[in-house]
Structure formats: structure tokens, C-alpha cells
Amino acid sequence: MEDKGIFGKIAAILPGLALMVGTLWVLRTWVEPWMANTVLFGQKGWLVKVLSLNYILLAIIVGMLYRNVLFGGKIPAWAEEGFRTTRLFIKSGVIMLGSLYTIQSLAKVGGIAILLIMTFVFGTIFFVMFMGRLMGMDRSLIGVMAAACGVCGVSAAVATSPAVKAKPSDVALVIATILGFGIMTMFVSPFVGKALQMSDYQFGAWVGTGILNSGQVLATCLAFNPTIAPGTAVAYGEIWNVVRVISIPFVVFFITMWFWRAEAQAEHLSLLGILKDKFPIFVIGFFGMTFLSSVGALGAEGSNTLHMMRDVMSWIFGIGLVGQGAYIDIREIKTAGGKPLKVGLAAGCLKYVVALLVIMFFVSKESSF
Secondary structure (H helix, E strand, C coil): CCCCHHHHHHHHHHHHHHHHHHHHHHHHHHHHHHHHHCEECCEECHHHHCCCCCHHHHHHHHHHHHHHHHCCCCCCHHHHHHHCCHHHHHHHHHHHHHHHCCHHHHHCCCHHHHHHHHHHHHHHHHHHHHHHHHCCCCHHHHHHHHHHHHCCCHHHHHHHCCCCCCCHHHHHHHHHHHHHHHHHHHHHHHHHHHHCCCCHHHHHHHHHHHCCCHHHHHHHHHHHCCCCCCCCHHHHHHHHHHHHHHCHHHHHHHHHHHHHHHHHHHHCCCHHHHHHHHCCHHHHHHHHHHHHHHCCCCCCCCCHHHHHHHHHHHHHHHHHHHHHHHCCCHHHHHHHCCHHHHHHHHHHHHHHHHHHHHHHHHCCCCCCC
């Protein structure tokens, strides 16, 4: 193939990239505000509040429509190079996620709570790995499902997928399972919490541990208690949720080692060789951003720097997920069968119920912070 040179490569990338950027701009500027103000079933913003639709999910959906409807099942040549930048955008977004957290936020939770959260994270991961292998699932799909069920849903799935060479269809299956389970728990959890007379702290701890998707933790806590203030369900739920989200780099590293160890046995590679060649470098970037946030190098909470960075991060993720959606082939999903759905729902239900029992019997009604 003829070498196009740097300017030729840039020119080849621009059409597809422009489509991704333009799509996200329309979703954020026009579609999302329309959903927030549209009244359905007597409720303003029903699509957002009940279905949890936002520009991120819509970006994936529109990308899928591009490939499977508009493009007839295959990305056209004129857009192919631009859409190949998808993983670059996603990895960059994962690095910037580190700016959301500080070492100090971990200290607020306490050692026992952190140990409990990590037990649920890695316990769920081992359960998914066991069930996935038992049912004959592909290792890449097992890795993404384990991360999503163990940590925080979509973000963990997206962060892990490059490290285990997961196909977009794998990520789509996982996201569909996680969000479907999350919608169910959003409706059920507030009623369970009220019936069991759970305190805001207990409810926040349960939801922050037991619900698989981070975005739905917020919505569920607000459904239980709509007040947004220190000492409420949403404040406690987000703290517990943040702790498990911070574990993403550790989880990505662990699952990467698990995935490539089998490859090493086939290719006669050493563990050191795997670590050197397969370690996801963006994990180091994540930790670097967390460190900068912890020492105040990015400014105080609410600063213009952090506000700008988080806005940029949302655009980077959104652009990447338009491309992610465009790599999802519906025909591949149909051939995967119901195994991923069964494993994901089994892991989600087990984590949800066990977390409820542990919180009710072993966590006090009042917070220590």
C-alpha cells in the first residue's frame, strides 16, 4: 500500500472524524435538551429520568444505526480511517477520568468499607470468570463482562475492552445487559429501601455497591431521597461508588494479566513479557491524573480548570462512543446467543442481593463521616 504521508493520513481521517464530532454536537446541542423538556406520560423529561437516556447512550445508538442501517452493515472507505480513532478517544477519556478523584476521597470512607467494596468488586469478577468459562464464552467477552459487573458498568467495560482485544459487539452485549439490569433495580430499590426502613447511609452504601452502573446509582439514590446535600443517600451512594470506580485501573490490570496469561501459554511468553508488552499504559495516565488532582495541581473543586477538563472529557468519550457504536454489527450480536445475558444477570442479581444482606446486618444506620 502506498504511503500517504502525514498530510495524506490526516486527510483520510478527517471525513469520518467530522461525522463523529458532528453527530455528538447534534446530540448534545439539540437532542438531549429536547428529551429533557419533552413531556411523556405526564412527566417532563421522562426519557431522561426513567429510561436514563443521555448523549453517551445516544452516541452508541446512533453509531450502531450508521453501520447497520445507513451504511448497510459496513463502514464505508471514506469514513473508515476516521472511525479507527475510536480507541484513541476512549483511552484518552479513561486517562482524564482520573481527574475526578483524589486520594483524600478514599480516606473519607474508612478501611472496613473499602475492604467490603473491594470484596464485592473482585468477588463478582471471579464469579463472572467462573460462569463465563463454564458456559464456554469467549475470553474477551468474559473480561469485559467481569469488569462491568465487578466495578461500575459502562465505564469499566469501555476501559477494559482495549486491553483484552474485545470486539465492539462484545462491549455492546455487556452494556445492554448492564443497563437493562440497572433500569430494573432503579425501580425496585427505593421501594425495598423504604420497606426495610433503611437509613440514607445504609441505602447509599447498598446502592453504591450493588447496582452495576454508576449513572444509575445517582438516579436510584435520588429516587429514595431527592434531597442533594451532605448526609443524604446521594452523598453516601456516590462516595461508595467512587471507591469502586477508583479500582478501575487495578481491575483493568488484573483482567489484562488473566487474559494474556492464556496467550502466554500458547506463545511461550513470560509473565514479565506480558507485563512489558500488554500492560495498558493508559492506566498509568489515570493514576497520574488522580495524583495531580490529589495535590491540587488541577485546581480546587469547582475551578475553571477542572470544569474545562471535565467538559473536554465528556466530548472525548462521546466522540469515541459514536465510533464504538459504528463498530457494532447486529449480525454478530445475534450469533452470540443468550450466554452473556445469563451470566451478566446472574452476577448482577447475586451482587445486588448479597450487598443488601451485608449492609442490613453488618453496617450501622449512621455514617462515621
